[in-house]
Amino acid sequence: MDLFKMLSRKMLKSGRRRQPPADTPNQEQRLISPDLAANIDVITFLYEDCTDIIFHPFKIGGATDAFLVYIDDMSDTELIDQQVLTPLLQAMPSELTISELKSRIRVSDSQEVTNYNDAVDQISRGNAVVFIDRINSAFSLGLAKWEKRSIEEPIAESVVRGPRLGFTETMGVNTSMLRRIIRSPSLKMKSLTIGRYTRTEVMVTYIKGIADPALIDEICHRLQRIDIDGILDSAYIEELINDNPYTPFPTMLSTERPDVVSANLLEGRVGIIIDGSPFVLVAPVTMFSLLQSPEDYYHTYWAGSMIRWLRYLYFLVALTIPSAYVAILTYHQEMIPTTLLLSVAKSREEIPFPALIEALLMEVTFEALREAGLRLPKQVGAAVSIVGALVIGQAAISAGLVSSPMVMVVAFTGVASFTFPRYTLGITVRLLRFPLMFLAGFLGLLGLMLGIIMIVIHLCTLRSFGVPYLSPIAPMKQRAFKDVFLRTPIWSRATRPHFNEFYNEKRQSPDMKPKPPES
Numbered sequence: 001m002d003l004f005k006m007l008s009r010k011m012l013k014s015g016r017r018r019q020p021p022a023d024t025p026n027q028e029q030r031l032i033s034p035d036l037a038a039n040i041d042v043i044t045f046l047y048e049d050c051t052d053i054i055f056h057p058f059k060i061g062g063a064t065d066a067f068l069v070y071i072d073d074m075s076d077t078e079l080i081d082q083q084v085l086t087p088l089l090q091a092m093p094s095e096l097t098i099s100e101l102k103s104r105i106r107v108s109d110s111q112e113v114t115n116y117n118d119a120v121d122q123i124s125r126g127n128a129v130v131f132i133d134r135i136n137s138a139f140s141l142g143l144a145k146w147e148k149r150s151i152e153e154p155i156a157e158s159v160v161r162g163p164r165l166g167f168t169e170t171m172g173v174n175t176s177m178l179r180r181i182i183r184s185p186s187l188k189m190k191s192l193t194i195g196r197y198t199r200t201e202v203m204v205t206y207i208k209g210i211a212d213p214a215l216i217d218e219i220c221h222r223l224q225r226i227d228i229d230g231i232l233d234s235a236y237i238e239e240l241i242n243d244n245p246y247t248p249f250p251t252m253l254s255t256e257r258p259d260v261v262s263a264n265l266l267e268g269r270v271g272i273i274i275d276g277s278p279f280v281l282v283a284p285v286t287m288f289s290l291l292q293s294p295e296d297y298y299h300t301y302w303a304g305s306m307i308r309w310l311r312y313l314y315f316l317v318a319l320t321i322p323s324a325y326v327a328i329l330t331y332h333q334e335m336i337p338t339t340l341l342l343s344v345a346k347s348r349e350e351i352p353f354p355a356l357i358e359a360l361l362m363e364v365t366f367e368a369l370r371e372a373g374l375r376l377p378k379q380v381g382a383a384v385s386i387v388g389a390l391v392i393g394q395a396a397i398s399a400g401l402v403s404s405p406m407v408m409v410v411a412f413t414g415v416a417s418f419t420f421p422r423y424t425l426g427i428t429v430r431l432l433r434f435p436l437m438f439l440a441g442f443l444g445l446l447g448l449m450l451g452i453i454m455i456v457i458h459l460c461t462l463r464s465f466g467v468p469y470l471s472p473i474a475p476m477k478q479r480a481f482k483d484v485f486l487r488t489p490i491w492s493r494a495t496r497p498h499f500n501e502f503y504n505e506k507r508q509s510p511d512m513k514p515k516p517p518e519s
Contacts, residue, residue, distance in 0.1 A: 032116060036065050043055075052073070055069055061089070064133055065133040066132040068128055070123065070143075088104060088130075107143065112138070122140035127143060128141045154167075157260075157421070161298045169278055171275040187265070188205065196229050202231070204220055210504050222241040233274070247458065250424040251285065252282065257294060284467040301488060312485075318416040318429050320452070324448060358401075360437065480497055494509070
């Protein structure tokens with residue numbers, strides 16, 4: 001039967017529901033047959049009701065039947081015509097060996113596939129696949145071409161001084177940006193495919209000789225055990241492989257900046273790149289690494305240390321100030337100076353709610369304004385947040401629903417929460433603020449202390465791929481303090497952080513301190 005008639009008949013049958021052959025439960029696991037008719041039957045069955053799949057039958061040298069499969073708007077049709085169809089149509093009938101066909105196809109990224117599973121995977125990636133009669137394998141041609149976002153500066157991790165590059169949703173772009181920074185062959189990348197239907201490509205990247213091999217094996221093992229319908233973002237991976245699934249604290253670093261990932265790889269950590277997501281995961285991490293900003297290392301160490309201390313202070317402020325205000329105002333008025341107490345009492349004399357209800361009302365309103373500013377279009381989001389906070393705050397004070405000191409406390413807490421370099425850590429602080437306010441409202445400062453103790457105990461039990469979350473404080477490692485509380489000069493950090501047993505500690509020469517020229 002002529003190939004064109006055969007393929008037309010197969011495509012006409014696609015309007016009716018067809019059953020797979022009874023001899024195989026899974027078509028995709030079968031090996032590619034040398035019978036082209038069988039290959040056409042399997043491929044058309046797998047892509048039934050897929051109008052965007054292009055089936056192009058042709059004859060090699062006018063004699064040998066073949067057909068080409070690709071996804072419309074995901075493959076470069078111009079290159080397919082120039083580099084694939086034209087050379088094969090002009091080939092001699094005798095040129096049917098694999099080596100001769102490869103020499104005819106002028107595509108550098110081509111590979112041979114032997115089963116339908118690999119063929120479908122290549123088609124789904126945007127590559128064109130050629131099936132040829134009497135050859136029990138197909139040829140995948142790297143001719144994928146689709147629209148992708150240009151490289152831009154990350155909005156959530158912008159810096160005053162430093163690189164302006166950010167990851168995109170394309171795997172090749174992200175890996176190339178890392179290669180541009182770390183130009184050593186020791187930068188390794190292992191590819192995995194996760195998701196029954198999405199078949200998302202996941203890349204594990206590390207530097208050989210610096211990263212712990214046990215850590216690499218553990219991450220790969222956790223990724224390989226994932227059995228799920230699909231992966232849409234890096235958050236899916238993060239939630240499926242972290243050590244403690246019930247903790248509100250992030251146990252992996254999520255970043256859009258290639259320089260941040262490169263710096264962590266140079267310290268012995270492992271990165272996880274997910275195709276379709278601009279956020280790269282880094283593990284293991286500690287509580288203190290989540291409070292560090294890349295800009296700490298792009299300014300002088302004096303400025304970096306000062307900003308880091310302010311960030312630690314604002315972390316405590318954002319977590320405890322509303323609860324402390326509620327506890328002191330409700331149970332411990334004697335701790336407030338008399339003049340200030342009279343001023344606060346005067347501002348609250350017409351407020352019908354206790355301090356706890358007042359704080360909850362303002363915090364919920366502030367969180368609603370923050371979320372509204374994020375969800376609205378950029379042109380009006382910031383204006384709505386600022387104007388809404390001013391108008392609602394002033395109207396609430398005028399109506400006698402909240403007091404002026406409470407508005408100041410909530411506003412200062414909100415400003416402090418914006419200083420966190422990691423958005424995921426900021427969400428955790430916002431969540432923990434509410435149970436602490438309840439404890440302070442019912443038990444006073446005793447409840448606040450109990451809440452803080454429970455949080456510290458929880459942090460002491462956390463692990464990030466086996467690394468203690470509060471390291472190097474608990475357990476104590478004094479040598480690692482140089483990059484925790486202070487941002488020490490680059491020339492003084494001769495060793496890497498010690499957070500695993502595989503410890504390649506030497507990072508640079510010990511005599512890197514600048515010296516003035518001798519007279």
